[in-house]
Amino acid sequence: MTRTIIAIAGASASGKSLFTQTIYNELVNELEDGSIAIIEEDAYYKDQSHLPFEHRTQTNYDHPDAFEHELLKSHLEQLRSGQSVEVPSYDYAQHTRSKETRQVNPAKILIVEGILLLSDPELCKEFDIKVFIDTPLDICLLRRTQRDIEQRGRTLQSVVEQYQATVRPMFYQFIEPSKHSADLVVTRGGMNRVAIDIIKSKIKYLLQE
Numbered sequence: 534m535t536r537t538i539i540a541i542a543g544a545s546a547s548g549k550s551l552f553t554q555t556i557y558n559e560l561v562n563e564l565e566d567g568s569i570a571i572i573e574e575d576a577y578y579k580d581q582s583h584l585p586f587e588h589r590t591q592t593n594y595d596h597p598d599a600f601e602h603e604l605l606k607s608h609l610e611q612l613r614s615g616q617s618v619e620v621p622s623y624d625y626a627q628h629t630r631s632k633e634t635r636q637v638n639p640a641k642i643l644i645v646e647g648i649l650l651l652s653d654p655e656l657c658k659e660f661d662i663k664v665f666i667d668t669p670l671d672i673c674l675l676r677r678t679q680r681d682i683e684q685r686g687r688t689l690q691s692v693v694e695q696y697q698a699t700v701r702p703m704f705y706q707f708i709e710p711s712k713h714s715a716d717l718v719v720t721r722g723g724m725n726r727v728a729i730d731i732i733k734s735k736i737k738y739l740l741q742e
């Protein structure tokens with residue numbers, strides 16, 4: 534069976550999750566059970582439970598070294614070969630992995646979303662279709678500030694400090710250059726209706742093959 538792995542990359546709060554989730558929600562009921570699945574790159578942030586909390590707040594979470602990309606790559610290879618995997622889950626408030634894992638079965642269409650998917654050449658090879666969500670960084674910052682305070686247990690000061698120290702510089706060093714590896718660049722983020730419909734049509738076409 535041919536399986537297709539789609540990467541959705543882009544800056545933090547560019548709209549990757551909204552874009553991915555919209556495609557999934559709009560397709561899932563009309564497809565056979567188990568045809569489509571989602572994996573988040575964030576689930577592969579390294580476990581830091583051995584480090585004190587204060588130490589964990591200092592990690593650069595926008596550098597490729599913060600991720601266990603080898604594990605993600607190996608999971609994608611297992612899924613492509615028809616095996617289920619146990620995907621870690623991540624606790625943003627504690628800055629480390631949770632104890633729970635989530636079983637992901639080998640769907641025919643797998644969508645992976647995350648900031649640094651296209652910046653790692655070895656990981657990039659795993660993707661059949663590469664999409665980059667290209668949202669202006671000032672818009673991302675506004676959305677991230679609201680989201681991190683409401684959903685990820687952050688203060689305004691911590692969001693501002695982290696943005697200046699790591700989020701913005703790592704975007705220019707790693708994320709923005711990775712746009713050139715994308716097959717499709719999507720402007721206006723997670724609500725670009727035309728782009729959502731194009732990816733949905735491609736998925737339906739692949740599932741009919």
Ligand SMILES: Nc1ncnc2c1ncn2[C@@H]1O[C@H](COP(=O)(O)OP(=O)(O)O)[C@@H](O)[C@H]1O
Nearest residue numbers: 544545546547548549550551676721722723724
């Ligand atoms: N085009 C858009 N217009 C308005 N809000 C958006 C848009 N895209 C995303 N958002 C909102 O911005 C926040 C971050 O989006 P999200 O999809 O979680 O980003 P990412 O997964 O890239 O970090 C969320 O609250 C989301 O609902």
Ligand SMILES: Nc1ccn([C@@H]2O[C@H](COP(=O)(O)O)[C@@H](O)[C@H]2O)c(=O)n1
Nearest residue numbers: 544545546575594595625628629648700
């Ligand atoms: N403990 C952590 C782990 C990650 N982050 C930030 O998350 C961003 C990536 O997730 P998105 O959903 O926004 O794409 C990344 O920019 C990290 O800075 C964090 O703040 N704390």
